[in-house]
Amino acid sequence: MNIKKSWAEPYKIKMVELIKMTTPAQRKKAMKDAGYNTFLLKSEDVYIDLLTDSGTNAMSDEQWAGMMRGDEAYAGSKNFYHLERVIQEVYGYKYLVPTHQGRGAENILSQIMIKKGDIVPGNMYFTTTRLHQELAGGIFADVIIDEAHNSESEHPFKGDIDLNKVEALIKKHGAKKIPYICVATTVNMAGGQPISLKNLKELRKLTKQHGIKIMLDMTRIAENAYFIQQNEKGYAEVPIVKIVREICNQTDGATMSGKKDACVNIGGFLALNDWDTFEEARNLIVVYEGLHTYGGMAGRDMEALAIGLLESVDDHHMNARVGQVHYLGQQMMQYNIPIVQPIGGHGIFVDAKKFLPHLTQDQFPAQTLAAEVYLDSGIRTMERGIVSAGRKANGENYYPKLELVRFTLPRRVYTQAHMDVIAESTARVFEKRNKIKGMKMIYEPKYLRFFQARFEKL
Numbered sequence: 537m538n539i540k541k542s543w544a545e546p547y548k549i550k551m552v553e554l555i556k557m558t559t560p561a562q563r564k565k566a567m568k569d570a571g572y573n574t575f576l577l578k579s580e581d582v583y584i585d586l587l588t589d590s591g592t593n594a595m596s597d598e599q600w601a602g603m604m605r606g607d608e609a610y611a612g613s614k615n616f617y618h619l620e621r622v623i624q625e626v627y628g629y630k631y632l633v634p635t636h637q638g639r640g641a642e643n644i645l646s647q648i649m650i651k652k653g654d655i656v657p658g659n660m661y662f663t664t665t666r667l668h669q670e671l672a673g674g675i676f677a678d679v680i681i682d683e684a685h686n687s688e689s690e691h692p693f694k695g696d697i698d699l700n701k702v703e704a705l706i707k708k709h710g711a712k713k714i715p716y717i718c719v720a721t722t723v724n725m726a727g728g729q730p731i732s733l734k735n736l737k738e739l740r741k742l743t744k745q746h747g748i749k750i751m752l753d754m755t756r757i758a759e760n761a762y763f764i765q766q767n768e769k770g771y772a773e774v775p776i777v778k779i780v781r782e783i784c785n786q787t788d789g790a791t792m793s794g795k796k797d798a799c800v801n802i803g804g805f806l807a808l809n810d811w812d813t814f815e816e817a818r819n820l821i822v823v824y825e826g827l828h829t830y831g832g833m834a835g836r837d838m839e840a841l842a843i844g845l846l847e848s849v850d851d852h853h854m855n856a857r858v859g860q861v862h863y864l865g866q867q868m869m870q871y872n873i874p875i876v877q878p879i880g881g882h883g884i885f886v887d888a889k890k891f892l893p894h895l896t897q898d899q900f901p902a903q904t905l906a907a908e909v910y911l912d913s914g915i916r917t918m919e920r921g922i923v924s925a926g927r928k929a930n931g932e933n934y935y936p937k938l939e940l941v942r943f944t945l946p947r948r949v950y951t952q953a954h955m956d957v958i959a960e961s962t963a964r965v966f967e968k969r970n971k972i973k974g975m976k977m978i979y980e981p982k983y984l985r986f987f988q989a990r991f992e993k994l
């Protein structure tokens with residue numbers, strides 16, 4: 537007999553948070569009041585919250601104990617030095633600039649490194665990252681491999697960069713116009729897809745010849761390292777912590793949102809190897825974030841972050857983390873629900889174009905599907921399609937190839953039975969998909985419109 541190996545969690549539950557159960561009538565009213573945007577729902581009205589894995593994770597008892605050891609001195613908190621030590625030891629970067637969260641680091645990095653008219657290539661865009669690059673005068677260029685834009689491609693490293701696209705940009709604009717390449721581990725908008733170390737090393741070789749830096753968006757680097765361990769030749773026996781270090785070694789610095797891998801509710805940082813860039817960042821940080829030894833975080837936040845970073849690179853933790861995501865994906869596939877392949881690291885991405893093929897992209901299929909899943913069961917998901925993609929500088933809509941609904945799993949929060957409920961609810965919506973009508977946008981904010989846009993049913 538071939539006995540399956542479980543992904544069971546390396547922890548037990550010490551405290552629980554009760555959730556309010558809702559009726560269909562209550563959900564109907566809540567969704568209408570929220571303008572059919574799941575971001576505008578009250579958390580109280582949500583049963584299983586898969587909006588994001590950002591800041592919604594369960595901290596460990598060690599992290600909570602760390603909260604009590606917060607040193608809330610204005611300057612020179614001991615928690616800052618602990619965090620600095622952990623970042624140097626785990627990632628190998630020399631200098632730490634703490635920020636209130638990831639986008640704080642993106643803002644500082646973009647302001648320092650990007651000049652007007654510069655090209656900033658990246659393996660697909662991320663909403664806040666690209667906006668900060670654009671606000672600093674840069675022009676984003678997508679250099680991810682084509683497979684990433686195809687939800688059916690089973691390429692194991694869809695986060696990889698197409699080196700030909702990078703070379704073409706260098707040829708067209710000149711290396712001087714490219715301050716750095718922004719490499720994300722894993723690629724959120726492509727479905728949580730990893731980049732391989734082989735590809736990253738090739739990119740390093742190419743960019744070195746041209747004096748172009750590599751800046752990592754290492755928000756989910758531990759999950760990326762897990763995929764390298766599982767699927768890249770030569771890494772099966774290498775612990776995640778070592779793979780993480782090897783990734784960082786190929787880069788010049790990184791922005792980090794502490795709210796994902798590290799399981800804290802708030803926090804982030806910019807990490808750098810170059811003293812001059814660090815000096816500039818340390819100057820700007822006092823304008824936008826806080827003093828250079830707290831950068832928008834309380835001492836207790838920095839302590840919980842330091843402990844969480846260490847927990848995130850544990851092999852057993854990551855096996856259960858990604859194992860749960862894959863369990864949910866397999867449940868969905870049993871119901872023939874179209875999901876992005878291969879299953880990524882932080883959630884299941886349902887292909888709304890395939891789920892609701894009778895809707896045009898202007899009728900917001902992903903936004904519609906997210907609303908329908910909430911109406912069915914109170915499960916909250918998020919649109920990752922045309923609404924999230926926003927508009928270009930000239931006002932035209934971006935029309936992304938991928939029109940997805942993200943079912944994001946917070947770390948260490950929900951159980952296997954919850955996964956079953958999620959798959960069952962999505963399957964119920966799938967059964968009545970032909971009857972589902974699209975929506976129109978009735979309010980559109982200027983920046984990052986997906987957060988606050990409002991819709992009406994057609």
Ligand SMILES: *Cc1c(COP(=O)(O)O)cnc(C)c1O
Nearest residue numbers: 637638639662664724753755793
């Ligand atoms: C969340 C996220 C960010 C931004 O971080 P915040 O802490 O939310 O500001 C940047 N990049 C990626 C890939 C993310 O997922």
